[in-house]
Amino acid sequence: MATLKGVLAPFRETTGFARWMLLIGLIIVAFFTVLAIGADWIAPYGFAQQSADGVDFPKAAPPGDGHLMGTDRLFFDVWSRVIYGARTALEVIILSVAGALSLGLVLGLVSGYVGGWLDRILVLVMDAMYAFPPLLLAIVFGFLLAERIGAGVISAALALTVVYMPQYFRVVRSSTISAREATYVEAAKALGAPRRTVIGRYVFGNVVHSVPVIGTLNAADALGTLAALGFLGLGIQPTDGAEWGFDLSRALEDVTSGIWWTGLFPGLAIVLLITGLTLVGEGLNETINPVLRKRRLRKITVEETQK
Amino acid sequence: MAAQSGSLPRYIVQRLLLIIPMVWLLLTLVFLLMRVAPGDPVTASVGGRLPPEAIEARQEALGLNDPLIQQYWDYLSGVLTGDLGKTITDNTPITDIIKENGGATLTLTVAAMLFALVIGLPLGLLAGRYRDTAADGTIRIFGIVTYAAPIFFTGILLQLLFLNVFSGWPLLGQSTPITEFTVETRTHILLLDAMLAGNSEAVVDVLKHLMLPAITLGLLICGIFIRLTRVNLLQTLQSDYVEAARARGIPERKVVRSHAFRNALVPVVTIIGLLIALLMSGAVLTEKTFAWPGLGNQLITYIEQRDYAAVQGIVTLFAIVVVVISILIDIVNALIDPRVRY
Numbered sequence: 001m002a003t004l005k006g007v008l009a010p011f012r013e014t015t016g017f018a019r020w021m022l023l024i025g026l027i028i029v030a031f032f033t034v035l036a037i038g039a040d041w042i043a044p045y046g047f048a049q050q051s052a053d054g055v056d057f058p059k060a061a062p063p064g065d066g067h068l069m070g071t072d073r074l075f076f077d078v079w080s081r082v083i084y085g086a087r088t089a090l091e092v093i094i095l096s097v098a099g100a101l102s103l104g105l106v107l108g109l110v111s112g113y114v115g116g117w118l119d120r121i122l123v124l125v126m127d128a129m130y131a132f133p134p135l136l137l138a139i140v141f142g143f144l145l146a147e148r149i150g151a152g153v154i155s156a157a158l159a160l161t162v163v164y165m166p167q168y169f170r171v172v173r174s175s176t177i178s179a180r181e182a183t184y185v186e187a188a189k190a191l192g193a194p195r196r197t198v199i200g201r202y203v204f205g206n207v208v209h210s211v212p213v214i215g216t217l218n219a220a221d222a223l224g225t226l227a228a229l230g231f232l233g234l235g236i237q238p239t240d241g242a243e244w245g246f247d248l249s250r251a252l253e254d255v256t257s258g259i260w261w262t263g264l265f266p267g268l269a270i271v272l273l274i275t276g277l278t279l280v281g282e283g284l285n286e287t288i289n290p291v292l293r294k295r296r297l298r299k300i301t302v303e304e305t306q307k
Numbered sequence: 308m309a310a311q312s313g314s315l316p317r318y319i320v321q322r323l324l325l326i327i328p329m330v331w332l333l334l335t336l337v338f339l340l341m342r343v344a345p346g347d348p349v350t351a352s353v354g355g356r357l358p359p360e361a362i363e364a365r366q367e368a369l370g371l372n373d374p375l376i377q378q379y380w381d382y383l384s385g386v387l388t389g390d391l392g393k394t395i396t397d398n399t400p401i402t403d404i405i406k407e408n409g410g411a412t413l414t415l416t417v418a419a420m421l422f423a424l425v426i427g428l429p430l431g432l433l434a435g436r437y438r439d440t441a442a443d444g445t446i447r448i449f450g451i452v453t454y455a456a457p458i459f460f461t462g463i464l465l466q467l468l469f470l471n472v473f474s475g476w477p478l479l480g481q482s483t484p485i486t487e488f489t490v491e492t493r494t495h496i497l498l499l500d501a502m503l504a505g506n507s508e509a510v511v512d513v514l515k516h517l518m519l520p521a522i523t524l525g526l527l528i529c530g531i532f533i534r535l536t537r538v539n540l541l542q543t544l545q546s547d548y549v550e551a552a553r554a555r556g557i558p559e560r561k562v563v564r565s566h567a568f569r570n571a572l573v574p575v576v577t578i579i580g581l582l583i584a585l586l587m588s589g590a591v592l593t594e595k596t597f598a599w600p601g602l603g604n605q606l607i608t609y610i611e612q613r614d615y616a617a618v619q620g621i622v623t624l625f626a627i628v629v630v631v632i633s634i635l636i637d638i639v640n641a642l643i644d645p646r647v648r649y
Contacts, residue, residue: 128332131633135588136625140340140618143610220455227457228592232607248459252596255466256478263467267460274455282451 022283028276032269035086047084047242050075060254063261070261072250078261082269084242089273092157092226092236093219099161101215104168109207111169112176113199123173130166138163138225142234152240156229160222171214175207182206213288216281220274227270244270315641322637326630331383333626338382341619342375349395365395369616382619386627391620396612401620404605410496411481412601415520415593416586420579422525427532428575434533435540435571436563446533454530458589462523462596469519477516479598486512520597524589528582535578539571546570573644580636584629 035042050057056075063070069078111122129137138159145155179185180203188202229235230245238246244266251263349365357365366372369392370381385392391401427450434446453461469476477483481497482490486509490500498517501509543549544567552562591603598604602621609617 124328124332128329128336131329131584131626131630132333132336133584133588133625133629135591136622139591139606139610140337140622143618144340224455224457228459228588231457231459231592232595233611245457245459248457248463252459252463255463255470258470260467263460263463267457267463270460271452271456275451278451278455 018283018286020283021279022287025276025279025281025283028272029280032086032273032276033090035083036090037087039083039087043080043083045077045080047081048076048239049080060259060262069265072247072262073254073259074250078247078265081242081247082244082265085244085247085266085269086273088153088236088241088243089223089226091153092160093222095153095157096160096164096222097215097219099157100164100218101168101211103161104165105172105208105211107165108169108172109176109199109204112173113180113195113203119173122169126166126169129162130170134163134221135225135228138229139232139234142229146234152236156226156235159229160225163225164218164222167214167218168211171210172207175210176203179203179206209288213281213285216277216284220277220281223270223274223277318641319638322634322641326634329630329634330627333630334383334386334623335379337619337622337626338379341615342378365398369393369395386623391623392616394609394614394617394620396609396614396617401617401624404617404621405602405624406495408600408602408605410494410499411599412590412594412603414496414498414517415524415599415601416590418517418521419524419528419589419593420582420586422521423528423532426525427529428536428572430529431533431536432540432568432571435537435544438541443537447537450530450533450537452530453526454534456526458523458527458592459596461526462519462593465519465523466597476519477512478519481516481600482509482513520593520599523596524586524593527589528586531578531582531585532575535574536571539574540567543567543571573640576636576640576643580633580640583632583636587625587629 045052057067057071057077059071059075060073061067061071063078067077067079069082071077072081107122107126111119141159141162142156145158149155185198185202188198193202226235226243227245227248230243230247231249233246233249235245236243247266248263248270251259251266254260254262349362349369349371370378373381382392389402391405393400394404430446430449434443434450437443456464466478469478481487486501486506487497490497490504490506490509493500493503498510498513501513544563549562549567552566553559557566587603590601591606593599594601594603595607602624606618606621609621
């Protein structure tokens with residue numbers, strides 16, 4: 001209980017905007033998580049369903065009767081596709097962030113701690129990847145992976161993993177280097193702790209705190225890139241799952257005919273979820289980062305000070 | 308660690324020399340990526356449309372039958388001599404595509420950057436100056452939402468808006484066909500050509516076409532500027548020299564204006580270097596959304612046609628541009644802020 005209080009302490013000390021950002025962000029993310037998990041129960045129809053009870057859906061019908069958000073030109077129900085899109089989005093985000101994080105963390109720790117030529121080579125390669133426009137890298141990887149193992153959640157997640165890994169690598173490596181020189185690490189070494197313990201326990205413990213903020217901001221970014229891949233026709237195939245970016249690419253052709261519902265709803269879903277993730281990230285940043293943190297003044301009783 | 312590097316000329320030379328390994332690395336990355344692709348690129352793109360002998364000839368011409376190391380060497384030396392190869396599908400030199408479509412991309416990115424600077428910097432400073440007020444909240448939400456909105460969604464919304472409110476406003480392309488025909492091609496930058504020709508109608512036409520794509524791409528960058536300037540101003544306002552200025556009794560308004568603003572804007576120059584990559588990615592999507600005849604649009608077309616040679620050529624150019632510009636920005640940054648050099 002006491003430890004839980006300690007973990008939550010920074011949150012209780014937040015004020016105003018940071019607290020609201022974190023709260024609203026968490027609510028939005030929770031909302032989409034519920035949609036993603038419960039898609040089978042919440043969605044009225046399947047994501048690639050064109051008829052129900054033997055009756056074909058209308059083509060490009062505006063929102064209304066039986067179709068909350070209308071239907072698109074392929075007779076799909078837009079609302080159902082928005083819901084199933086949440087599932088695809090979360091699957092890809094979780095896989096890619098977890099992949100990028102673990103790869104970047106391990107490589108960054110080793111590179112920063114061991115140093116030498118291994119470090120130089122890794123830094124060079126990661127810098128080259130980091131300098132590359134992320135979307136272009138994702139396009140190239142998405143394209144190649146789609147040809148190899150087929151377009152789908154796994155190949156999209158792999159492409160995004162490769163794209164975002166260098167960011168974790170850089171952050172982890174630079175904090176590892178500063179932690180390596182710290183007195184407590186030197187002390188651990190002097191006590192004869194094996195290298196694995198030093199890296200695994202002492203360095204890791206002091207590097208990992210910067211990860212949640214990058215992680216959530218990264219998740220927001222990854223969602224945007226996933227949608228972009230879908231928009232360019234390189235993401236998830238429409239028969240494998242509903243993907244918001246892909247739906248928007250088809251909606252682009254609808255604009256001049258005045259059909260707005262096929263684009264508006266999947267687009268809003270993307271904006272909302274990215275905003276939610278960004279709010280969580282920024283909120284966390286202002287809660288954790290001492291430079292930006294503004295602590296709330298709390299009333300303290302005389303007894304408390306004397307404890 | 309880098310105690311010996313302190314002087315400005317040395318820093319500039321170091322940075323300029325860094326271009327070589329960075330470009331080499333990116334080129335190698337591009338080459339490896341494009342070559343690990345399975346199957347034969349020629350068959351993938353034009354198979355079935357050409358007789359087998361013609362495909363054979365294309366493969367030979369592209370050097371696909373050579374050993375990998377030979378292909379790698381040819382590719383690198385080609386790039387060095389300004390030869391990016393030819394497309395598989397229509398056998399056009401990539402450099403011609405760049406010449407023809409590069410101008411449109413340049414126009415779009417520069418216009419977007421200007422829009423973002425003009426809108427983003429003042430808003431960011433305003434939000435930082437009046438921290439935790441309603442204005443701050445609104446501006447921050449605006450920044451977060453514009454950054455969160457995918458480019459193509461912003462584009463679709465703007466198109467829908469203009470379709471309904473200003474009907475007749477051009478939604479797609481870089482100009483009307485009339486403009487394209489009447490303006491003589493000189494620089495391959497349509498806006499510039501129209502100005503050189505003194506054709507005011509054409510200039511207005513191009514600007515009208517440019518507005519929506521530039522706003523769309525600009526809004527993405529704008530959110531980043533808002534965030535950055537706001538946080539910078541907050542940190543600057545907490546620094547000792549600002550505190551000292553306050554202690555001397557200088558009115559808060561003046562402290563903010565003449566002491567804090569300028570230093571809060573320095574990191575903006577740094578971030579512009581990092582934004583080049585984002586701007587390039589964004590340009591690809593914007594061009595696709597608005598049928599803007601730039602390099603990004605060409606890239607997508609060639610990806611759809613599975614034209615590896617064209618994709619490789621265009622991606623190579625993007626990579627080189629990104630590296631060169633970010634390193635140049637590093638140098639500019641060192642000129643402005645002496646701390647960077649150390």
